[in-house]
Amino acid sequence: MRETNPLVWRQRQSADTRTAVVAVHAKLAESIADGDPQAAQQALKAHFDLAFRDLIAAGLH
Structure with a gap:
């Protein structure tokens, strides 16, 4: 994370x-606080989709 987070953030x-990205994190936290595992799973998938997209854009494969 120390290496990839700065790379990803530069793509944003x-x-x-x-x-x-902040909205996805907020949705994940809200879903966990609400005890809604399905919503948390969807929010985490959205987070990973954004992260992977930006890692690829940064040149990592």
Whole structure:
């Protein structure tokens, strides 16, 4: 994470892309707090989809 997080964050240069990541984290936290495992699973999938997309954009395969 120390190596990949900075790489991924650099791919998120617009306010919209950064806001989307924060929203996914907020949804994940909310789902866990609500005790909703299905919503948490969906939020985590969305998080990983964003992370993988940005890792690929950063040149990692």
